[in-house]
Amino acid sequence: MCITGTGWTTALGDDVDAVWQQLMNGRSGVRPGVRSLPGDGGPSAPAAAFLPDGGPSGPPSERQVSLAVTTATAALRDAGCPAADVGTLVLGSSLGPHLDDAADISPHTLTATVAERLGVARSASVSTACSSGADAVLAGAALIAGGGADRCLCGGIDLLTEGKLLGHRALGTLSASGTVRPFGTDRDGTLFGEGAGFLLLESRASAVARGARILGEVRGWGASNDGTGPTAPDETGAGAVLAVRRALARAAADARDIAVINAHGTGTRANDTAEAACYRTVFGPGSDAVVFATKPAFGHTLGATGALEAIALLLALRHRAVPPLPTTRTVMPELPLALAADRPRDVTGSLGISLTLGFGGFNTCLLLERAEGEAA
Numbered sequence: 001m002c003i004t005g006t007g008w009t010t011a012l013g014d015d016v017d018a019v020w021q022q023l024m025n026g027r028s029g030v031r032p033g034v035r036s037l038p039g040d041g042g043p044s045a046p047a048a049a050f051l052p053d054g055g056p057s058g059p060p061s062e063r064q065v066s067l068a069v070t071t072a073t074a075a076l077r078d079a080g081c082p083a084a085d086v087g088t089l090v091l092g093s094s095l096g097p098h099l100d101d102a103a104d105i106s107p108h109t110l111t112a113t114v115a116e117r118l119g120v121a122r123s124a125s126v127s128t129a130c131s132s133g134a135d136a137v138l139a140g141a142a143l144i145a146g147g148g149a150d151r152c153l154c155g156g157i158d159l160l161t162e163g164k165l166l167g168h169r170a171l172g173t174l175s176a177s178g179t180v181r182p183f184g185t186d187r188d189g190t191l192f193g194e195g196a197g198f199l200l201l202e203s204r205a206s207a208v209a210r211g212a213r214i215l216g217e218v219r220g221w222g223a224s225n226d227g228t229g230p231t232a233p234d235e236t237g238a239g240a241v242l243a244v245r246r247a248l249a250r251a252a253a254d255a256r257d258i259a260v261i262n263a264h265g266t267g268t269r270a271n272d273t274a275e276a277a278c279y280r281t282v283f284g285p286g287s288d289a290v291v292f293a294t295k296p297a298f299g300h301t302l303g304a305t306g307a308l309e310a311i312a313l314l315l316a317l318r319h320r321a322v323p324p325l326p327t328t329r330t331v332m333p334e335l336p337l338a339l340a341a342d343r344p345r346d347v348t349g350s351l352g353i354s355l356t357l358g359f360g361g362f363n364t365c366l367l368l369e370r371a372e373g374e375a376a
Contacts, residue, residue, distance in 0.1 A: 257349065258367075283337060
């Protein structure tokens with residue numbers, strides 16, 4: 001499946017190339033001292049990656065729809081494809097505005113409303129916690145592969161609301177230090193973020209027929225479920241291993257072919273332990289793959305995470321480099337792969353994976369390939 005357009009809105013901005021440069025410079029959108037959600041006087045968030053301008057205004061449902069439409073439109077513009085020519089919208093969100101909106105807006109209603117405003121005829125919603133954005137891309141790719149569509153606009157979105165703040169704070173997974181340190185020996189939790197990301201997927205025949213610029217390809221995908229609990233992952237990494245191996249098998253690729261890994265990298269002890277175990281099993285200490293993560297810059301954007309990380313992976317493959325993780329000072333010994341900690345790292349090869357681990361045991365792996373001839 002060809003990727004012909006991308007668009008994102010992050011705590012570092014919404015220009016894809018400009019945000020990538022900020023990532024390469026080690027910039028972060030996490031802001032300390034944010035005491036409450038914009039305008040609601042709700043529970044405090046001592047540090048979070050809110051959108052730079054506060055994001056769309058209005059009730060939770062309207063804020064989410066507005067951001068989704070704006071970001072999706074940017075992806076379509078990047079692809080040079082009108083919305084009317086897109087067969088299906090697949091949109092993922094953890095719970096959308098469902099917890100907070102008086103109108104009781106479900107994730108599916110959110111998706112249908114976004115599709116209507118864009119002018120896309122069909123829509124499907126995905127809600128698999130923090131894997132939602134990645135599963136939206138997976139679902140779109142599978143739909144095209146099965147002949148159900150020629151083009152799918154796939155993405156994820158989440159804005160912070162009072163309900164999400166209360167729920168996630170109660171789990172005790174937030175960083176007390178106000179810093180996300182993926183795979184660090186001193187990691188102490190994650191931080192919230194807001195964002196949206198969309199990718200336009202097309203069959204190769206569709207992309208070639210309209211003369212589209214091909215940015216890369218979704219070569220493989222895999223998913224699994226731990227079934228170990230409502231929030232905690234399987235720390236043996238067994239479920240994540242299955243997702244990665246399924247993606248490799250679908251792409252007819254070997255673990256040795258993977259040049260770069262965009263890790264889930266939450267900075268929580270349980271998630272990083274599970275991920276490190278997965279990479280140790282699949283890749284081992286002899287792999288040349290380089291690991292990076294975006295949560296220190298974007299925060300944990302919940303249902304938007306997988307879509308944003310897919311775009312970041314695509315950019316890493318295109319530029320043959322990964323951004324640094326300056327917050328990770330000492331890498332946990334359980335991680336067997338190179339981590340771009342103090343500086344950007346060059347990568348070789350054309351294949352990469354993005355792995356997301358969601359509440360409820362959802363594990364999703366996307367395997368992307370750089371476009372032929374694509375260079376920095």
